Amino acid sequence: MGKLGDGRAIAVKQLSVASRQGKSQFVAEIATISAVQHRNLVKLHGCCIEGAERLLVYEYLENKSLDQALFGQRSLTLDWATRYEICSGVARGLAYLHEESRVRIIHRDVKASNVLLDADLVPKISDFGLAKLYDDKKTHISTRVAGTIGYLAPEYAMRGHLTEKTDVFAFGVLALETVSGRPNSDPSLDEEKLYLLEWAWHLHENNQEIELADPKLIEFNEEEVKRLIGVALLCTQTLPSLRPSMSRVVAMLCGDMEVSTVTAKPGYLTDWKFDDITSFVRTDEATKGTDTSHYTSSSSTSIVAEAEHLSRNGKPLLHDLVGEGR
Incomplete structure (x- = not known):
């Protein structure tokens, strides 16, 4: 944490992966992201560049x-x-980000640690629009996977196919975590409850969705719990075409639109098992020498998925400075 000359409190993030962009390109990209402003997005005040170092200054x-x-x-x-x-x-x-911003942005790493809360507990999405700042290799978007295991949509994890529906899937997982107060995978739980998506679907099939509610909650609105779970299961459908747009999600959560009946089980975690939920890595010759703690760039559409713990590289991240673990 630091302060600007006018007294505003700031958090500083040092990019952990070296950008291949030149200074002018980097500044232009920061200017674009800085212009994207919304009540539920973390404000990026600007950047600081010295040599190869790239620092981002946030609220x-x-x-x-x-x-x-x-x-x-x-x-x-x-x-x-x-x-x-x-x-x-x-x-x-x-x-x-998906539909209203002048620059269309797909986040690619929607998760609970990338949602920050202000003094009034208003949520603000962080790290949006940073993908281009990490690596500027001429790699087609369908061959690059970024994100965190447990939140990755199946078409993105398996084929690298990236659309706004990738973020929709991750939002569905995030919503279930918020309802239940538990992460999307918890090896300390019984096998049937190990994977949150599987457990949520099991409860939904048996009309027992209320059991997913966090036991720490003293009281809750049952109708809203069922609505949020229903929306989350729609968002995590295997086929992207079956997932709603985020504007439709907003309408359903506001009660302006009925939540469609969910008839198919959610995807990805029901089909793929992992020993750890921390990161997702695609490996081949193109990844050698690349810091895969954030993402791996790959020139192959074949996939080798494994979970490995993120290693600290000794550089301060925004998450470190605001007390947020990555």
Whole structure:
């Protein structure tokens, strides 16, 4: 955390993967991202460049990340109304990036640790639009996979096919985590509850969705819990065409549109098993010498999926400075 000359609190992020862009390209990209402003997006004030170093200057968010509030050992308590509004706010932010912003942006790494909370617990999506700042290799978008295992849509994880529906899938997982107060994979739980998507679908099939609600919640609105779970299951459908747009998600959460009946089980985690949920890596000769702790660039459409723990590279990240683990 730091302060600008006018007293505004800031958080500084040092890019952990060297950008191949020149200074002018980098500054132009930052200017574009800085112009994208919405109540539910973290504001990027600007950047600092010195030699090969690339620093990003963000607004500082007092209540840190959603994953810390949900899964961490913190005193911050999120009641049901706050959780529902957090999901609605994230949905509005993504809808803006996908459909309303002058520059269409696909986040590619929507997850609880990339949702920050301000003093009033208003959710703000962080790290949007950063993909181009990490590596500027001339690689087709369908051969590059970025993201975190457990949140990756099947068509993206398996074929590298990236659309806005990739973010929609990740939002669905995030919504289920917010309802349940648990991460998308928890090896400490019984096998039937190990994978959140599988457990949520099992409860849905048996008309027991309410059991997914976080036991730490003193009270909650049952209708809203069922609505949010229904939306989440729609968002995590295997086929992208069956997932709603984020603007439709917003309408369903606001009650302006009925939640469609879910008839098919969610995808990805029901078909692929992993020993760890921290990261997703595509490996081949193109990845040698590349820092895969954030993402791996690949020239092959064949896939080798494995989970490995992210290694700290010793450089301060925005998450470190605001107390957010990555």
